[in-house]
Amino acid sequence: MTNIVKTISRFMSGVVFFFGVYLLTNGHLSPGGGFAGGTVMAGAFVLMVLAFGDNIMHLRKTKEGSTIIENLAILMFLLFAAAGMWLGAKVFFHNYLDIGVAGKLVSAGTIPLFNVFVGIEVAAALFTVFLAFVIFKEEEQ
Amino acid sequence: MKEWIPLFVVLPLAGAFIIPVAGSVWKSTGRVVTPLLMLFLTVFSLLFFSFKPQVMVYYVGGWEPIDGIPVGIHFVVDGLSVLMLAIINVIAFAASFYSLSYMHRFTGDRYFYTLFCLMVAGMNGVVITGDLFNLFVFLEIAVISSYALVAFGIEKAELEASFKYQVLGGVASLLILLGIAVIYWQTQTLNLADISVVLQEAGNHKTLVFVQMLFIAGFGLKAAMIPFHAWLPDAHPSAPAPISAMLSGVLIKAVGVYSIMRLFFNMFAISYEISMLIVIIGTVSMVGGVFLAIGQWDFKRLLAYHSISQMGYVVVGIGMGMVILSVNGDQRIATLAITGGLFHMVNHAIFKSLLFLNSGALEYRTGTRMLREMGGVADQMPITSASTLSASMAISGIPPFNGFFSKLLIIIAAVAGGFYLIAVLAVVVSFITLASFMKAHRYAFSGIPKFKGKNMLKEVPFTMGLSMVFLASMCLGLSLLVIPFLRDLVLAPAVDALMNMLHYSQHIHGYTL
Structure with a gap:
C-alpha cells in the first residue's frame, strides 16, 4: 500500500480500537456491549492488515496467536460463569459480585467482566476469520 | 445432584477450548482429555438413573420464578432427558476412545477433538434445556x-457433502427459528412449561397449526425423515467413522427426534391430524429407507440409508402413541407404543454406532468402502467380523439381540392399536434389512480378498477393537431392558415423562387446570 494509506491507517486504527474498548466497557450502561465493541476492535486490526499485511508468513503466525487468544477469552468467560457454582448462591452464571450503584462504570457485578471477555472473543474470532480468508487468497496466487 | 446439572454443558465446552490452547504446547492433550471427559460424563449421566422419576429444575443464574412466571433460563432434567444424556455420553465415550487409533491418519487431530467436544456440549445442552430459544x-x-x-477429510466428496448438509441444515434452522418467533409472538414467553400453560389457556389456534408444520419440517430435516432426507446419505458416510457413529447414533436423535417428542408432547396439545402426519412420515421413512439401502454397494452409504429406515421405526412407535392419546384410546397400548419407540431409539444408538465403527475398521485395513472390493477378511479380523455380525443381527431383529425386543414391542402395539398395515410393513422392512446385511456379510467378510495389500491384513488396533467389543456386548446386554426391574429403572421414567403430558408444565410452573 502507499504511504498515504499506511500513515492514515496508523492514526485511525488506534482511534477505532479505543472506540471499541469504550463500547465494550460501557456495555452495561449504554447501547453496545461485548459483541458490538469486539466487532469494532476487530475492525482496527483488519485496517492494519489491509495497510501493512503483505508478508504471508507473518500473517500465519498472527492467525495462530489470535486463535489462542480467542480460546483463552472463552475459557475465561466460562471460568467466570462456572465460578458462580462455588461463590454466592452457588448457581451457574450467578452474579456473585457486588451490584454497586446503577449508572457507575464499576457496577452490575459480573456483567462488565462478561462483556470484556465476549469483546475479546468476538474481536479475535472475526480477525481470525478475516486472516483465514487473506491467507487463502495469498496461497491461491 | 441437582446443583451439578450444568456440568453436562460446562465440562465439554471447557474441554473444547482447553484442547487447542494446551494442544499447541503438548500435542496429545486432545487424545488424553477427550476420552477421560466422556468417561466422566458417562458415569455422571448413569448416576442420574438412581434418582426415581422426579423432575429436576435448575435456575441458571439463580433467577427464580416471580409469581409463578419463569424468568431466565431453566435446565430441566426428567426421565426422558436422563435417557438421552445416557445415550449421548455412552456413544461419545466409545467414539472418542475409538478415535485414538483411527484419527492417527488425519492431520490436525486437535481440531477434531475440539469440534467433537463442542458437538457433545451442544447435544447435552439440547437435552437438558427447558427454554425454547436456548x-x-x-x-x-x-x-x-x-x-x-x-x-474433516477435506476431499472433494467430503466438502460437497458438507456443503449440501449446510444448505439443508440452514433451511431447517431457518424454519425452526421462524417457528420460535411465531410462538414468541403468540405467547410472549420462551419457557417450554410457560408456553404450554399459555397455550392451554388460549385453546387451539390456527397459528399453532402453522408453527407445528414449521417444527415438523425443521426438526424433520434434522432427523432426516423421508421427504427431508436428502442430505443424510451424503453427509454421514463422508465423515470420519467415529463421527459417522456420533451423527447417526445420537445427533439425529438428540436434535431431531428428541426435540419433536419434547415439543409435541410437553408443549403443544396433541391433535389427531398432526399425530397421523407424524405416523405417516415415520412409515414412509421406515419403508423408503430400507428400499434405498438394499441397492447400495458403499458400506457406509448402506448404513446411512438404514439409519433413515430405523429412525422410521422410532417415529412410528412414538407417533402411534400420540394418535392413541389424541383419541383418548387405551392408555396401556399408548404406553406400549411409546416404550417400543424409545427402546428402539436406545438400541439404534448402540447398534448403528457399532456398525459405523465397524465400517471404519474395514476401511482402516482394506482402504475401501465398496463392498465389492473387499472380501475374505473374516479370518484375519475376527473382532471386527464378530462385532459386525452381532450388530447386524441386532438391526435385523434376530433374538436374543436388543433390536428384536424393541421391534416386537412396536409390532405388538401396532396390532393392538389397530394399525395392521404398519405391523405388516414393520415385519417386511425387518426382513429386507436382514437381506441387505446378509449381502454386506457375503461381500465383505467371506469370499476371496480383492483389495490391495491383502497379505498385510491384520486385526485393528487395540482401542478400536475395545470400543467395538464394548458396544457389541451392549447389543446383547440391552435386551435385558425388557426385564421389568430394569425397564422400570431406565425406560419407564422416560415413558412417563411423555405419557403424562401436562406433568412437565405443572411441575415447573405449579399450574393446574
Whole structure:
C-alpha cells in the first residue's frame, strides 16, 4: 500500500480500537456491549492488515496467536460463569459480585467482566476469520 | 445432584477450548482429555438413573420464578432427558476412545477433538434445556460443529457433502427459528412449561397449526425423515467413522427426534391430524429407507440409508402413541407404543454406532468402502467380523439381540392399536434389512480378498477393537431392558415423562387446570 494509506491507517486504527474498548466497557450502561465493541476492535486490526499485511508468513503466525487468544477469552468467560457454582448462591452464571450503584462504570457485578471477555472473543474470532480468508487468497496466487 | 446439572454443558465446552490452547504446547492433550471427559460424563449421566422419576429444575443464574412466571433460563432434567444424556455420553465415550487409533491418519487431530467436544456440549445442552430459544442455540452449536466434522477429510466428496448438509441444515434452522418467533409472538414467553400453560389457556389456534408444520419440517430435516432426507446419505458416510457413529447414533436423535417428542408432547396439545402426519412420515421413512439401502454397494452409504429406515421405526412407535392419546384410546397400548419407540431409539444408538465403527475398521485395513472390493477378511479380523455380525443381527431383529425386543414391542402395539398395515410393513422392512446385511456379510467378510495389500491384513488396533467389543456386548446386554426391574429403572421414567403430558408444565410452573 502507499504511504498515504499506511500513515492514515496508523492514526485511525488506534482511534477505532479505543472506540471499541469504550463500547465494550460501557456495555452495561449504554447501547453496545461485548459483541458490538469486539466487532469494532476487530475492525482496527483488519485496517492494519489491509495497510501493512503483505508478508504471508507473518500473517500465519498472527492467525495462530489470535486463535489462542480467542480460546483463552472463552475459557475465561466460562471460568467466570462456572465460578458462580462455588461463590454466592452457588448457581451457574450467578452474579456473585457486588451490584454497586446503577449508572457507575464499576457496577452490575459480573456483567462488565462478561462483556470484556465476549469483546475479546468476538474481536479475535472475526480477525481470525478475516486472516483465514487473506491467507487463502495469498496461497491461491 | 441437582446443583451439578450444568456440568453436562460446562465440562465439554471447557474441554473444547482447553484442547487447542494446551494442544499447541503438548500435542496429545486432545487424545488424553477427550476420552477421560466422556468417561466422566458417562458415569455422571448413569448416576442420574438412581434418582426415581422426579423432575429436576435448575435456575441458571439463580433467577427464580416471580409469581409463578419463569424468568431466565431453566435446565430441566426428567426421565426422558436422563435417557438421552445416557445415550449421548455412552456413544461419545466409545467414539472418542475409538478415535485414538483411527484419527492417527488425519492431520490436525486437535481440531477434531475440539469440534467433537463442542458437538457433545451442544447435544447435552439440547437435552437438558427447558427454554425454547436456548434449545435452538444449543442445536446450532451441535450442528455447526457437525458441518465442520463432516468436511474433516477435506476431499472433494467430503466438502460437497458438507456443503449440501449446510444448505439443508440452514433451511431447517431457518424454519425452526421462524417457528420460535411465531410462538414468541403468540405467547410472549420462551419457557417450554410457560408456553404450554399459555397455550392451554388460549385453546387451539390456527397459528399453532402453522408453527407445528414449521417444527415438523425443521426438526424433520434434522432427523432426516423421508421427504427431508436428502442430505443424510451424503453427509454421514463422508465423515470420519467415529463421527459417522456420533451423527447417526445420537445427533439425529438428540436434535431431531428428541426435540419433536419434547415439543409435541410437553408443549403443544396433541391433535389427531398432526399425530397421523407424524405416523405417516415415520412409515414412509421406515419403508423408503430400507428400499434405498438394499441397492447400495458403499458400506457406509448402506448404513446411512438404514439409519433413515430405523429412525422410521422410532417415529412410528412414538407417533402411534400420540394418535392413541389424541383419541383418548387405551392408555396401556399408548404406553406400549411409546416404550417400543424409545427402546428402539436406545438400541439404534448402540447398534448403528457399532456398525459405523465397524465400517471404519474395514476401511482402516482394506482402504475401501465398496463392498465389492473387499472380501475374505473374516479370518484375519475376527473382532471386527464378530462385532459386525452381532450388530447386524441386532438391526435385523434376530433374538436374543436388543433390536428384536424393541421391534416386537412396536409390532405388538401396532396390532393392538389397530394399525395392521404398519405391523405388516414393520415385519417386511425387518426382513429386507436382514437381506441387505446378509449381502454386506457375503461381500465383505467371506469370499476371496480383492483389495490391495491383502497379505498385510491384520486385526485393528487395540482401542478400536475395545470400543467395538464394548458396544457389541451392549447389543446383547440391552435386551435385558425388557426385564421389568430394569425397564422400570431406565425406560419407564422416560415413558412417563411423555405419557403424562401436562406433568412437565405443572411441575415447573405449579399450574393446574
